[in-house]
Amino acid sequence: MTTAPGPITVFHIPVCPFSQRLEILLALKGRRSDVHFHVVDITQSRPEWLKAKSTGSTALPILETTDGQILRESLIILQYLEDVFPEPAVAQRDPYRRAVEGLMTRMEADFGQQGYLYVMNQDPGRREVFRDSLLQLHAQLNDFLLEHSPSGTTLFESFGWAETVFTPLFMRFWFLEYFEDFALPQEPRYARVRAWREACLAHPAAQQVSREQIVKLYVDYAHGAGNGALLPGRQRSSFVFEPDWRTRPWPSKLKYGPIPSDADLGL
Numbered sequence: 001m002t003t004a005p006g007p008i009t010v011f012h013i014p015v016c017p018f019s020q021r022l023e024i025l026l027a028l029k030g031r032r033s034d035v036h037f038h039v040v041d042i043t044q045s046r047p048e049w050l051k052a053k054s055t056g057s058t059a060l061p062i063l064e065t066t067d068g069q070i071l072r073e074s075l076i077i078l079q080y081l082e083d084v085f086p087e088p089a090v091a092q093r094d095p096y097r098r099a100v101e102g103l104m105t106r107m108e109a110d111f112g113q114q115g116y117l118y119v120m121n122q123d124p125g126r127r128e129v130f131r132d133s134l135l136q137l138h139a140q141l142n143d144f145l146l147e148h149s150p151s152g153t154t155l156f157e158s159f160g161w162a163e164t165v166f167t168p169l170f171m172r173f174w175f176l177e178y179f180e181d182f183a184l185p186q187e188p189r190y191a192r193v194r195a196w197r198e199a200c201l202a203h204p205a206a207q208q209v210s211r212e213q214i215v216k217l218y219v220d221y222a223h224g225a226g227n228g229a230l231l232p233g234r235q236r237s238s239f240v241f242e243p244d245w246r247t248r249p250w251p252s253k254l255k256y257g258p259i260p261s262d263a264d265l266g267l
């Protein structure tokens with residue numbers, strides 16, 4: 001007897017930028033309801049059945065195909081979804097244009113990592129080093145856009161692959177605005193990347209998370225604890241599902257001050 005194929009399933013942490021990429025791509029294609037998203041609580045140890053699916057790495061998202069094959073890495077999963085649901089195309093079809101968005105996609109890893117290192121930094125004496133590094137990466141994006149898309153807002157005619165990849169990172173960097181007062185200087189050096197960032201943040205297909213949600217959930221990152229880890233003196237991570245983030249108070253912006261308690265964060 002053959003088993004009926006299951007739905008394509010993504011196992012994900014709801015506020016994770018890498019899984020937001022998949023949701024954006026599906027939203028652009030009008031296919032969000034064709035993929036089942038199974039929510040995983042990052043504050044709990046992974047169930048054995050999930051570990052069995054995600055051999056080699058605990059990182060999410062992972063995707064299970066209709067016949068039970070597992071894929072990892074958001075950029076690989078994005079391409080898989082692009083191939084399974086080819087219309088409307090989000091990736092460029094012209095080989096040269098596809099290569100250009102590939103070049104831009106290669107810049108996402110350093111960009112994301114630098115922003116996360118910055119928010120997690122606990123040494124006030126190194127703030128400027130992190131700020132300068134992140135500005136440098138914005139300047140590189142600025143130069144890239146000036147070379148390949150000098151007059152538009154998006155890389156090509158409309159919000160596409162590159163925007164799908166970077167928008168979730170721009171949204172996570174709301175934690176830098178809040179906890180580090182990070183802002184792109186109003187200088188010509190950043191004008192092109194600023195316009196791109198604004199177009200990315202405003203797109204209707206990319207509204208899965210809000211600034212308030214990011215700040216309230218990522219407050220523990222600002223005090224040095226990532227991935228749902230518990231800070232000293234705490235019983236609960238800011239990533240718990242309950243109480244809902246909407247009911248919690250905005251956290252203190254003083255990331256180099258004392259670690260907030262569960263009660264301070266409304267947990």
Ligand SMILES: N[C@@H](CCC(=O)N[C@@H](CS)C(=O)NCC(=O)O)C(=O)O
Binds near residue numbers: 058227
């Ligand atoms: N390069 C990976 C990164 C995935 C990643 O770091 N996911 C985080 C959540 S945002 C995670 O699963 N962290 C928990 C863990 O690694 O166990 C991708 O693009 O999919």
